Amino acid sequence: MTTTKTLLLLPGDGIGPEVMAQAKRVLDWVQARSEARFEVIEDLVGGAAIDAHGVPVTDATVAKAIAADAVLFGSVGGPKWDSVPFEIRPEAGLLRLRKDLAVFANLRPAKVFDALAEASSLKPELVRGLDIMIVRELIGGIYFGEPRGIETLPDGSQRGVNTEVYTTAEIQRVGRVAFDLARKRQKRVCSVEKANVMESGLLWRQVMTGLQKAEYPDVQLTHMYADNCAMQLAKNPKQFDVIVTGNLFGDILSDLTAMLTGSLGMLPSATLGALKADGSRPAFYEPIHGSAPDIAGKGVANPLAQILSLALLLRYSFDMEAAAASIEAAVERVLAKAGRTPDIAEPGRAQISTTQMGDAVLAELAAT
Incomplete structure (x- = not known):
């Protein structure tokens, strides 16, 4: 019987929601073509949570993270929240999640x-x-x-x-x-x-x-x-x-x-906690690029680090090595022959949008 895995998505601020949207498309592709089943929950963190709740992460969101099989995080912060008190800055939400989840190995x-x-x-x-x-x-x-x-x-x-x-x-x-x-x-x-x-x-x-x-x-x-x-x-x-x-x-x-x-x-990360008796472990996955407020909302952010973070999640939390490897191989093929977002563009290569980069990855996945 297929076990449903609970996955908490925390897109956050800046380019976080934009790149997370592309990772969700890849997650949907994985679920449609495998026996894996995911219960996907989405919530607020960082500046978005400050705007909605007055704190960078709520107790309820932390509880969801602890209960989830894995957390996929986007980014937090931006000049909009530069004047908030230090103790409730957007980054404090990220630090609390790491600490309360007891994920110690990045x-x-x-x-x-x-x-x-x-x-x-x-x-x-x-x-x-x-x-x-x-x-x-x-x-x-x-x-x-x-x-x-x-x-x-x-x-x-x-x-x-x-x-x-x-x-x-x-x-x-x-x-x-x-x-x-x-x-x-x-x-x-x-x-x-x-x-x-x-x-x-x-x-x-x-x-x-x-x-x-x-x-x-x-x-x-x-x-x-x-x-x-x-x-x-x-x-x-x-x-x-x-x-x-x-x-x-x-x-x-x-x-x-x-x-x-x-x-x-381009770079993903995984943060792991201690192994439990059942073989599972708390886990938190995020790209390392930050919220990039200067390009937020322009549709030009590179979603590959977020997509590759999803691949790490599939590998380390769900033991889905084949799916993780397929995503990583698709990214490599995209870089070799498709257009690129501005951060990795080179002379003579077409520049494409965040969504178009997601399209390209999905096209490579579909071709396998």
């Missing part, structure tokens, strides 16, 4: 499609064939550590405080995700921190070393300081397979890696 694949090698900021020979997986710890570290805040000193000046904190258990659980992924790839993990100047980084290195020796002797583990890793990504990115790192460094390095692929509009 997977950011950075793959260069052959057709886009020329679009990279690096020389094509440095990035052609690039396939890196960055595993970023997402709900710990300096973004969540205590104490934090802005305090007034006796002389009337102010001091901002954020604290970098990691425990053995937090490091081990994200490390296991990285090592497990590496076993399915090239069996190489590079652990990134600043053990030379930060005690939290020293602990990170010690825990990763112990975990590899105890549980993953078949996977090669190397260590690298975060600043050197940034330099190496710009110098020789294909030396990496899986990179695992903390929240702050992961935030920076994953965006750097994204630009090696040619466009933020």
